[in-house]
Amino acid sequence: MARGTDRRTRSGRLAGDVRPAPGLLLLVVAAPAEAIAPLGAEPPGVPVAVVCLGRGEPGEAQALGSALAAARERGHRIAGEPHVLDPRDDAEERLLDLFLDLGPARVGTLDPDPESVAVEGGERKYAVVEPPARGAAALAALAAARAYQEHTGRPVYVECRRAGADPYASGEAASRYPRQSRWLTRGTDGRLSVHLLSAAGVLCWTETVPGGPDWGGPELLETPPELMPGLTVLQGSDGYVRLFGLRRATDKGAQALEVVTAAQYQSGRPLAPWQSIGNPNAREWERARQVGFPVAALDGEGTLHVFVRNVGRGISTRRQDRAGRWTGWEHLRGRRIADELAAVPGPDGGVDLVARRRDRAEAVHWHYDPASRGWAEDRTVPVRMVPGSLAAAPEAGGVRFRYADTNELCLWRPGAPAPEALGGADGGGAATGAAGAAVQGWSCTVLVRPGGDGTTAIGVHADGRPDTGTWWAPGGERSLVAPAVALDAGGRAVAAVLGTDGKPRVMRQREGAEGLDFEPWRAL
Template identity: 50%
Template sequence: MARRGERRAERGRPAPARTQAAPAVDSGVAIVVATPGDAVALLASQQSGPVVGIVCARPGGAEERAALDRAVEDCGRRGVRVAGEPRVLDAEKGKITAGVLDALRELRPLRVHTLDPDPAHVSFDTEAKRPVIAEPPLRGSVARATIAAARTYQRERRSPVFVHCHRAGADPRLGTQACARHPLPARWVVTGVDGRLSAYLPSAAGVLRWTERLRGSGEWDGPEVLEGPDLLPGLTVVQDAHGYVHLFGLRRTRRADGKEHVDVVQTTQYQSGRPVGPWHSVGNPNGNDRAKGREVGFPSAVFDAGGNLHVFVRNFGHGVSTRRQTPNGTWSGWQHLRAVPVADELVALPAEPGGAEVWARARESASVVRWYRDGPKGDWLPDTTSAVSPAPGTLSAAPEAGTLRYRYSGSNEVCVEVRGAGPVSLAGADGAGPVAGAAGVDIQGWSCTVLARSGEAGACSVGAHADGRPESGVWWFDAGEVSLVPPAVAVDGHGRAVVAVLGADGRLRLARQEPVASGLALTRWITVGAHVDI
């Protein structure tokens, strides 16, 4: 019979090997789900290293428990340690958040994994005028309770906690970015107006920021939590022509009608290290219907050469919706772009000559669709002729206008789509997720683009090619650190490449380009915010 904190093995069936009860660690993983069967896919995505604790709202049936036992046995073969028996909350409705919070206090995880708080519909009931959700309601309830509990838990412990919401039905073998309901930014380190670097990442309690004290100094402050709304655990980071940093996310708020609504929000960082501006709502393309609006995709954004801000999201119908803000602050209405159904993976980037475009991975095929404007005031037009065939969770913008990076779905190798030339392979088929890059780095007198990506088991790999000449090839090397998020790369105030990772202990680590006689070399890694309360 299940009881809080543990359960017994089935009669006549030996329990799979697990570690002893979860130790009090600050770098472990907590998987919080509705029933034991829901933990199977999340366990499959775990890699060796931290201890994994499992929390279930309900004990589930015998088949679910057996499936979990098999998943735990598989974890043991892969070197993933599962701590003790799953904790079963058996909490009453309305008290799940408190139960999850108690479990987090006991497990003390650095990372919390749960399912999608707003699962996608499978059909639409025209008579009732509401979407049909196949997922059991408890799954979404537990996910929302977990996000709320993790937010409180981080504020209590005053150190970062990171939440990952696994999209229902996503294949864990594709990697965390491909399975994420709220994606991590591919670009999260930027150079401010004064030449100082800043890093931004989402956490359970809000956006974390680290700031370089002096330009190119290697001394940093942070992390600190930026004041703002209770965001869902994702982030988009965009920089305008003036060097100002714009942050985009999703928030869920409870309105006067007592129901929760989801909308896109945005804030601006004008000066490095200074408070950000107020968070403003950008709205929701399905905002008039709460049930539809809660499924809105994560925002992508870009500025064109005229200073117009373009925001794109995947809408309820799996199309793309966009709205534009002019330099004087005036917003247009939402416009729906139609072509083919798309997945929740959009990349907005500058286009030639001075415009903007958005790429989206197709929902029903290994292809992409691109929308571009027919002139500065023209209509958005679709282009489905590209040869890009991306693996899920790998799209990212390259520095050159209209240029896209991705991993090829057939081989996982890194590719770049060069307009007029087609796909170019950059090798690097190990690992998963998007590739970051920064152009204009001097390497032995050549202007080069430095790249960073996740390799095997999250190891950070770094490479470079001549600016505008990816066909010249990339030689990748192991940078000597692992990262819990896609590695980032930026150019500091002295023109040197800086590579950033989030270490296995949740701390920011950076390595800077070092002048050498040949090739690209990095200094030793430094750790930022080793003992900082937030």
């Protein structure tokens, strides 16, 4: 079933090899069985190749062979037999050879920071319960993907499957780092920008003039080389774009992770220097490596609040005032939560944080009161959510999610007795939106989400009145991340996707059209 990988030159391919179709997904795993779950999460039609850094246990190769046969029946285009690396070779070097040979647009791999469990005893110690080869395979894949992009200039996007994830979980629910959703923004000069994290760093595309239609880019922004494959994009009322991520702090130990942030103050300009804001478990790096992914929000006073899930499955937060001063980490007491958080400005000038419970469909809610500068937990949240569907809804002061019992999209404003239905029960993943679009003389909120067939669906409802009904229509393009939407300088809605070929595309609301009508998709 599997084939070995003879060393290839970096200037060509082995005779007889067939180059896979554009948009190739390259799965890099430690052993054959670990490719089965991510393969099953992919929609039909995706071109896939598999690389194993070891042969695994007896029977694993046969199990993967059966999974690949089933994937072919579902319409996947499987690029030959799995590659198995020789353990005597340097994994990063051999992976780079394969990347150069195969030309992937995406890389799927494992969790570089496998989950650990508490060890019984007098001291609080944690032990990793997964084979170390899994984390090593992920780190080798990340390094090779970065080197490939730097060598070729071709963007490649990496996704890591979370340790211990349900084998049947969707890609959104099983991802170690959340898929980007808010990645299309409008700067202070009126130009739209796209910020996407590739293997080699943050890529930025920017409109050449406000309102388009032309774009410049991609420009590779200065990014720490150890940044993990996830990115949170925040934009406040000041128009500045703030980026947040996790960096592998090799200067503090091979396993250390820290939260980092950088700001872009003007569209199309370089980022300000990246700043470390640490890790709530920094005194114990073997625990700190399990920190969740950061989310952030600005309160009415302009104070920046950053949140992460800590190793104890609670919430840790820091805040930065307008003068740039940071508080220490504060630990919010509460129930055990999953790696799924959303932070939004509150109607009273404070901040609301909503998180999904770890082992059940419920959610928890904290509110920050700027007057008392304290946090209060609300344990009576009328929300039951599908994993991987929670997203901030800043234009409505609430959060969106899929209701666990029906898969229907909902909007919940903290403090409301019940969520409001938005329809769209087909599909999965998060929905994002932008308010203030003019549709037949009405001010409307435009929503985008993955549809039932995997392509983007476009929805619209009157601003602040989802109870009057949300109308959905097909958008016709798949996206590797949650589709995004923003208003351009002329007030027209612009939807954006990251195509399966790794190229972003946008479509703009047609000016003067009856109803919500869009121009054709345009590749950037």
